[in-house]
Amino acid sequence: MTDQTLPASREPVNEYEREPVPERAWLGFRSFVGQYAGEHTAGTELMIGPLFIASGVSAIDIVAGLIVGNLLAVLSWVFLTAPIATRARLTLYYQLEKICGRRLATGYNLANGVMFCFLAGAMVTVNATAAGVWFDFRMPGLNDLYPNSVGWVLAVFVMGALMTIVAAYGYNFVARVANIAAPWMVLVFIGYGIVGLREIGIDSIDTMWTQAQTLIWKGGDPLPGQVKFTIWHVLFFAWFCNMAMHIGMADLSVFRYARKSWYAVASASGMYLGHFIAWLAASILYALQLHRDPTNTSVLPGPLAYNACGIAGLICVIMAGWTTANPTIYRAGLAFQAIVPSSSRYRVTLFTGAVATLAGMFPAIAMKLLGFVALYGLILMPMGAVVFVDFWLSGKLGFRRNYAEATGTRFNWAAGLTWGLTLAACVAIVAMGRLQIYFVGLPGWFVAATLYVVLSRLLQRKEGR
Amino acid sequence: MRAFARLVSWLALAGTILPPLLFFADRMDLDQAKLWMLVATVAWFAATPVWMDRGRE
Numbered sequence: 001m002t003d004q005t006l007p008a009s010r011e012p013v014n015e016y017e018r019e020p021v022p023e024r025a026w027l028g029f030r031s032f033v034g035q036y037a038g039e040h041t042a043g044t045e046l047m048i049g050p051l052f053i054a055s056g057v058s059a060i061d062i063v064a065g066l067i068v069g070n071l072l073a074v075l076s077w078v079f080l081t082a083p084i085a086t087r088a089r090l091t092l093y094y095q096l097e098k099i100c101g102r103r104l105a106t107g108y109n110l111a112n113g114v115m116f117c118f119l120a121g122a123m124v125t126v127n128a129t130a131a132g133v134w135f136d137f138r139m140p141g142l143n144d145l146y147p148n149s150v151g152w153v154l155a156v157f158v159m160g161a162l163m164t165i166v167a168a169y170g171y172n173f174v175a176r177v178a179n180i181a182a183p184w185m186v187l188v189f190i191g192y193g194i195v196g197l198r199e200i201g202i203d204s205i206d207t208m209w210t211q212a213q214t215l216i217w218k219g220g221d222p223l224p225g226q227v228k229f230t231i232w233h234v235l236f237f238a239w240f241c242n243m244a245m246h247i248g249m250a251d252l253s254v255f256r257y258a259r260k261s262w263y264a265v266a267s268a269s270g271m272y273l274g275h276f277i278a279w280l281a282a283s284i285l286y287a288l289q290l291h292r293d294p295t296n297t298s299v300l301p302g303p304l305a306y307n308a309c310g311i312a313g314l315i316c317v318i319m320a321g322w323t324t325a326n327p328t329i330y331r332a333g334l335a336f337q338a339i340v341p342s343s344s345r346y347r348v349t350l351f352t353g354a355v356a357t358l359a360g361m362f363p364a365i366a367m368k369l370l371g372f373v374a375l376y377g378l379i380l381m382p383m384g385a386v387v388f389v390d391f392w393l394s395g396k397l398g399f400r401r402n403y404a405e406a407t408g409t410r411f412n413w414a415a416g417l418t419w420g421l422t423l424a425a426c427v428a429i430v431a432m433g434r435l436q437i438y439f440v441g442l443p444g445w446f447v448a449a450t451l452y453v454v455l456s457r458l459l460q461r462k463e464g465r
Numbered sequence: 466m467r468a469f470a471r472l473v474s475w476l477a478l479a480g481t482i483l484p485p486l487l488f489f490a491d492r493m494d495l496d497q498a499k500l501w502m503l504v505a506t507v508a509w510f511a512a513t514p515v516w517m518d519r520g521r522e
Contacts, residue, residue, distance in 0.1 A: 180517050184509045187481040191502065194485035195495065203491065309485070310499025312506040 016256075020089035026259045032266035035254070038182030040242075040270030041189055041278050043126035043321030044119075046301035047369045048241075049282025053290070054142060054297065055229035055370070058219030059212050065231045066279065069238025070271035074264070076239070076246035077255075080384075082264035084391050085255035092252045093338065096383060099390045100415040101404035106339050107416075108383055113335030115244075115376045116328050117352060121359025123325035124160045125366040130302035130317045131155040140363035142297045143225040147361045156361045163322060164353020167329040168346045178323035186273050188309060188316040193281030195308040200288045216287040223297050227370075227436070236438045237370060238275055243377025243441055248384035299367065329353045374437045381441055382422040385448035386415045399456040407463075414455035422448040466515065473512035480505030 016025065052062055088095060097105040132139045137151020147153050166174055202211045213219075222228045229237075245251045246267075255264055285304040289296055305313035333349035340348070359365055365372055394401040404412045426444045429435050435443070484498035484505075493501075 176514075180510070180513045183478060184481055184506065184513075187478060188502070188506075191482060191485040194489050195498070198489045199495075203489070309502055310496075312481070312499065312502035315506060 016089075017091055018094055021256045025257060027257045028259060029263050029266060032254075032258065032263050033269045034179070034182065036267045036270030037186060037273050038178055038270075039324060039327075040274030041182070041185050041320065042274065042324035043123050043301065043317060044324070044366075044369060045189070045274055045278040046282045046305065046317060046320070047122065047126060047299060047366050048373075049279040049284075050286030050299040050301075050304070051226070051367075051370050052229060052234065052279065053217065053283045053286045054223040054226045054299065055233070056220050056222035056226070057217055057229045057234060059209070059217035061219070061229070061231040062217050062234055062280070062283070065234025066238050066276050069235040070268075070275050072235070072239040073242055073246060073271055073275075074268045077251065077264040077267040078262065080388060081246050081249055081251050082255045082258060082261040084249070084387065085252045086258055086261040088252070088391070089256040090252065091256065092249050092387070095249075095252060095387055098402040098405040099386060100383075100412045101410040103410040104404075104412060104416050104419075108380075108419075109335040109338045111379055112244075112250075113332045113339075113352070115379060116332030116335065117355045118359050118365050118372065119376065120163075120325045120328040120332060120353070120356035121362075122366040122369055122372070123321045123328065124156055124163060124357055124360030125363060126301050127159040127163070127318055127321035127325070128152065128155040128302075128360065129300040130305075130314050130321075131159065132300060133302050133306045133314055139298065139300055140367065142223065142299055142367055144367065145362065145364035147363070153361050156357060159321075160353060160357025160360055163325045164329060164350055164357065166322075167326050167333075167353055168349040171326065171330050174323060174326040177319075178326070181319050181323060185316055185320055186277075188312060189273075189278040189281050192305060192308045192313065193277065193284050196281065196284035196288045199308070200284065200291050215291065216284055233436075233438050236442070237374065238271075240377050240438065240441045241275070241373045244380040244384075246384075247441070247445060248377060248380040249387045250380065250384075252387070325356070329356055332356070371437060374441070378426055378437065378441050378444065379423065381445060382419045382448035383415070385422075385445050386418055386452050389449050389452050393453065394456070397453050397457070399453070399460050403456065403460070414452060414459045417455050418448050418452040421451055470512040470515035473508055474516070477505045477509035477512060480508065 016022070057065075090098075093105060093109065096108055100108070129139060132152075132155065135151060135155065137155065138149035139152055140148055147156075197208070200215050202208050202215065227233070240247075255261070258264070282301070282304070285308055286299065289304060289307075301317050302314060305317045307313075309316070329352055330349060333345065333352040336352060337343055337345055337348045390401055390403075400406050403409070403414070422444055425447050426440045429440050429443070430437050481502055484493060484501040487493035488495055488498040
């Protein structure tokens with residue numbers, strides 16, 4: 001689960017920002033395999049895996065839910081995002097500007113930037129848990145929402161400051177480190193799982209599945225303060241945790257470089273290495289911790305990784321958090337900079353990193369990461385529906401495509417109302433207890449698509465008179 | 466030089482995943498596995514930058 005970047009080690013979203021990507025810059029399939037594999041094996045995977053265990057998930061639910069949910073995520077990239085990306089070859093921001101107008105696109109940037117800040121904050125939190133292995137300070141527990149020790153605050157501050165300075169002044173260096181570290185990181189994640197299996201008492205592949213059901217993913221009640229997860233929760237979480245990227249269309253910015261739209265199949269590398277193997281491995285480590293001491297419910301990736309794979313494991317936690325926080329902080333900065341274009345990129349990135357560091361001091365985001373990730377996707381999803389409908393259906397359903405560009409408006413009310421009303425409807429459905437936040441994105445997409453069609457027709461008919 | 470570095474990288478990847486597998490098979494104790502993983506990590510980060518991603522700089 002992470003954010004989008006451009007292939008290889010380029011700085012994100014600084015090329016062909018306001019023009020289609022020319023053919024000479026198109027990229028091959030392999031570029032996307034490596035990119036997705038690296039980016040979805042992030043530090044936050046070490047939070048998500050344990051949180052599944054804390055949610056009382058059973059073995060069949062987690063395995064089947066992740067296989068199907070990740071497949072749906074890949075299909076969403078293949079059939080929703082990439083076909084538009086390889087036809088228009090524009091960034092999401094520019095496409096939104098054409099449809100929604102500059103002012104509304106700025107609102108989207110603001111929402112996106114804020115969510116990126118919090119996500120980067122969770123990555124800083126993960127890295128700070130690594131510091132806890134070497135320095136003896138009190139670290140947050142599973143249900144802690146606020147910082148609970150001076151040592152914790154200092155650890156987050158130091159980690160966040162380092163990440164921020166590097167994101168501002170050495171983006172390309174970290175991007176290169178990320179590319180280099182990716183294959184090694186994937187293997188260390190697999191190593192976590194293998195060591196965890198043996199340590200918990202599984203010593204044979206023949207009995208692995210039976211023992212996994214009784215020792216690791218036992219099902220039953222969740223830990224206090226956690227939501228019970230069924231197969232449907234796992235499936236929808238795996239599908240929607242990157243909702244902002246596929247259904248929300250943020251990865252238009254990535255696949256605009258793809259020679260063919262089917263290259264989006266490459267997202268499977270990230271889903272099945274990061275969101276399957278890495279989540280399972282991290283959950284095994286947490287199950288081992290609970291197996292040894294049922295009262296120790298803290299989800300602390302640093303100690304979990306260190307106990308399994310020693311210093312190499314700890315380096316992997318730091319590397320995974322650092323290399324994914326880097327583009328996240330950078331990208332949040334770009335989103336904010338689009339709002340205040342006169343501001344220096346470095347200053348904005350430093351400001352963004354400071355906000356992310358502050359957010360990282362509050363363990364609530366990391367400890368409630370399952371809910372936060374679902375919220376993140378939900379907030380950005382309606383604009384993905386707007387882009388989809390505008391691109392494919394506008395002509396057939398009788399309203400103008402790229403309305404803001406065609407009319408010169410700075411705020412397309414049909415798109416703005418679609419965003420606001422869809423979110424209001426989703427929040428109401430969740431608040432009334434009809435659906436949990438993990439599921440509401442699905443009906444929400446149809447609400448957004450329908451609203452945009454109806455509102456666009458109404459608005460444009462009114463103006464045509 | 467690049468070919469040698471590439472070879473070291475492949476060995477380092479093997480050295481990252483083999484120790485956990487040997488630990489699982491009861492052929493290595495955990496402390497040894499952790500040590501070999503660290504050695505492989507150092508080897509990976511020393512050798513890989515020599516050949517990977519150079520063309521993009």
